[in-house]
Amino acid sequence: MNAAPESPASIQPARRVAFDVINAVSRDDAYANLLLPTLIKRQALGTADAGLATELTYGTLRMRGYYDRVIELAANRPVAQIDEDILDVLRLGAHQLLATRVAPHAAVNESVALARSVGSRSAVGFTNGVLRTISRSSADEWRERVLATTKTNDERLAAEFAHPAWIVRAFRQALAAEGRSDELEQLLAADNVAPRVNLIALPGLAQIPDGAEPDTFSPFGFVLDGGDPDTAIRSEAGRLRVQDEGSQIAALALSRAMPVSEGELWLDLCAGPGGKTALLGAEAAIGGARLTANEVVPARAELVRRAVAPVPGDIEVTEIDGTTIGDLHPATYDRILVDAPCTGLGALRRRPEARWRKTARDVGDLTKLQQSLFLSAFEALKPGGVLAYVTCSPHLAESRGVVLDALRRLGDRATLLDTASVVNSFVLEPVELGDQQPDRDGTTVQLWPHRHGTDAMFITLISKA
Numbered sequence: 001m002n003a004a005p006e007s008p009a010s011i012q013p014a015r016r017v018a019f020d021v022i023n024a025v026s027r028d029d030a031y032a033n034l035l036l037p038t039l040i041k042r043q044a045l046g047t048a049d050a051g052l053a054t055e056l057t058y059g060t061l062r063m064r065g066y067y068d069r070v071i072e073l074a075a076n077r078p079v080a081q082i083d084e085d086i087l088d089v090l091r092l093g094a095h096q097l098l099a100t101r102v103a104p105h106a107a108v109n110e111s112v113a114l115a116r117s118v119g120s121r122s123a124v125g126f127t128n129g130v131l132r133t134i135s136r137s138s139a140d141e142w143r144e145r146v147l148a149t150t151k152t153n154d155e156r157l158a159a160e161f162a163h164p165a166w167i168v169r170a171f172r173q174a175l176a177a178e179g180r181s182d183e184l185e186q187l188l189a190a191d192n193v194a195p196r197v198n199l200i201a202l203p204g205l206a207q208i209p210d211g212a213e214p215d216t217f218s219p220f221g222f223v224l225d226g227g228d229p230d231t232a233i234r235s236e237a238g239r240l241r242v243q244d245e246g247s248q249i250a251a252l253a254l255s256r257a258m259p260v261s262e263g264e265l266w267l268d269l270c271a272g273p274g275g276k277t278a279l280l281g282a283e284a285a286i287g288g289a290r291l292t293a294n295e296v297v298p299a300r301a302e303l304v305r306r307a308v309a310p311v312p313g314d315i316e317v318t319e320i321d322g323t324t325i326g327d328l329h330p331a332t333y334d335r336i337l338v339d340a341p342c343t344g345l346g347a348l349r350r351r352p353e354a355r356w357r358k359t360a361r362d363v364g365d366l367t368k369l370q371q372s373l374f375l376s377a378f379e380a381l382k383p384g385g386v387l388a389y390v391t392c393s394p395h396l397a398e399s400r401g402v403v404l405d406a407l408r409r410l411g412d413r414a415t416l417l418d419t420a421s422v423v424n425s426f427v428l429e430p431v432e433l434g435d436q437q438p439d440r441d442g443t444t445v446q447l448w449p450h451r452h453g454t455d456a457m458f459i460t461l462i463s464k465a
Helices: 013-028 032-042 047-062 064-075 084-099 104-118 121-135 139-148 153-161 165-176 181-191 229-235 245-255 275-287 298-308 322-328 360-380 400-413 419-426
Strands: 199-201 221-223 240-242 265-268 290-294 316-318 333-339 381-391 414-416 458-464
Touching (some): 032 047, 047 084, 064 084, 064 121, 064 139, 139 153, 199 229, 229 240, 245 419, 265 275, 298 316, 360 381, 360 400, 400 414
Parallel strands (some): 265 290
16 A cells, blocks of 8 residues: 655655656656646746756656666666656656765655655655665766676667667667768767757847857857746747757758749648748748648647747648648649658757657658658659758668668659758858768768757758659
């Protein structure tokens, strides 16, 4: 029988919020980036507590695999044999003990209070014992013990950098394709560093604020020098918005691929949640083009409608199956963005739980969908039009593999453009790239967190004969 729930007042609010998010991710596949702001607002956390809750949440989720190994050693049992709620308490406690400046007694005592609120009397004692065992050794000592249990280099990297081994292998292969396999540890380490909040001033609608730090590459991106981004966003009614620099580059690659002619029709095929759509809409308005956004999931389609609300022009949002667009609207659009659903391996800095949520088996189903979306979009493209295929994943099967397969199927109808030259025509500084020559005298662009400071966006441009 569980003990009586601990009074909420006895648990520090930031830790309670962090635990609730971590637990919802474990139990319900919740998305931390959506749930955390909601709980912070609901609990009315001040700036300091909100910052602590954010650090505890993302830090714990990011390093979950490593902390599980530490917990197994300290508890002398597999984590699969530990109650799910108590395991999340232990993960949160381990993060405080091994990666923060929280005093060990505070980390243990608060964790015990959390355990008392969700577990039995014996679970409370178990939590206290495991965390006190962890607290008796330094972070470096635990690292040595964890690595001593690994047998292969991939297992060592997976343990040390808290990435599943299949992701380690996928990253190695993607880097090797550029002749940069020696950067693997740099990439894995970059995934474990919380990114700065990057914003965009929508072109033609807003300006980068005075005192902000401009992005390295995007002409419209910036980072605020202190202050609350939400305040700046609200003051500009959505014309300033949060968006990773890599996503900005991906959208601009399509809008800047060739000069815009009045009356062009553009399509964002997989538009949710709408960040790239808003940027494309702003670019379309400047050039006199008209944008349609499509998102098959109704809830995400609603997010797209909200995202484009500040953008002038009549942006229609449709909710059809993207794999049917070629049959429904053949040879209709001058430019199409296929920002395909993917594993999201390129955004693990910002969505750390994704590394534990996806498996290697997911890749096969996703590549089939990506290929179907690509080919359908190509049929919806006018002759002479340009298609941008984009994924937030460097996995070779989801990126180059999809492109090469499509080129083989389409034959002389499709030409791979020099995407690198297009990108470097509008960025503020040249984008350093590896070997980006997959086939057919064209290039692709692969951005990287450790090299460019962006999400690992893959971008390629294809024209229709």
